[in-house]
Amino acid sequence: xxxxxxxxxxxxxxxxxxxxxxxxxxxxxxxxxxxxxxxxxxxxxxxxxxxxxxxxxxxxxxxxxxxxxxxxxxxxxxxxxxxxxx
Numbered sequence: 001x002x003x004x005x006x007x008x009x010x011x012x013x014x015x016x017x018x019x020x021x022x023x024x025x026x027x028x029x030x031x032x033x034x035x036x037x038x039x040x041x042x043x044x045x046x047x048x049x050x051x052x053x054x055x056x057x058x059x060x061x062x063x064x065x066x067x068x069x070x071x072x073x074x075x076x077x078x079x080x081x082x083x084x085x086x
Contacts, residue, residue: 011029016037019039029069
């Protein structure tokens, strides 16, 4: 999921460029919206919200690949599992 690792170069989660919402002020790490990643997983990969949250937790959000690992931000209110039910 993470592109090739190079020293001091911000990493990106492959296939989720549309979920980028900015970069960290201090070290320029890529910042992603968790909601937008979930939306990509549900639309592109036809996952349910439960499947998308589980996939994100296990394969993306929980991955640490060094100091330039992307930052994932939940920008909404409440429980992610309730997000698509509103």
